[in-house]
Amino acid sequence: MDASCAGRLNSLSLLQRCKVTGNDGDIGHVRLALFDTTDWRIHFLVLEASPWLFGRWVLILPSLLLQPIERGSMHMDASRRTVRMSPTLHPLQGISAQQAHAARMHYGMETPVAADLPLLIETALLDCELTSGGVGIGRVVDLIYDDVAWTLRYLLVDTSAWWPGGHRVLIGVRWIEAIDIVAKQLCLSMDRASVRASPPFQDIASIDRDYESLLHRGYGRDRYWVEPPLAA
Helix, strand or coil: CCCCCCCCEEEHHHHHCCEEEECCEEEEEEEEEEECCCCCEEEEEEEEECCCCCCEEEEECHHHEEEEEECCEEEECCCHHHHHCCCECCCCCCCCHHHHHHHHHHCCCCCCCCCCCCCEEHHHCCCCEEEECCEEEEEEEEEEEECCCCEEEEEEEECCCCCCCCCEEEEEHHHCCEEECCCCEEECCCCHHHHHHCCCCCCHHHCCHHHHHHHHHHHCCCCCCCCCCCCC
């Protein structure tokens, strides 16, 4: 997906509570998002298909969901039968390369060369500590994604542990330099002064290109999007 095709930014915490309807009835609720850390793309969503499939957890492709989220609900361009036949994911287990391949094939998607990359769930990053040179930057409290590219863009970080009265800030996922899932630690190069000077985060609706440009400029980072050409 071209980064110039901007979608609306949204939070995974909001997505996780979403009810999903299909072409012939209710499907279930979103429970997890599965992504990789090479391009931060969301490959799959896990739905709890309840009550009609007795709470079975199934894999779906995010591209099947029609945006935007309306009153906590999204529509999926698929039938119940298609979902019923999709691969099952055990809630306490990760996703295997075989399951990922089977899910892509089930929905008619070509399997990419890097299809066997390990996939993470968002809970692997939630509550992680961000550190820079051994200095704490904050704690991850949410993940922000692009609802067209289905790609993670930012971490929402709570800085109150070291900044009394400080605000929550956005940190680009591509700025992460190392991830230690076991230790719940994310490493990057950034000082607290830069965090203090970053534009305050208010809510998801307030994130637009002007805000993102200011954010990237303040941290001295390259933008992930391509500006459209000026009209002649």
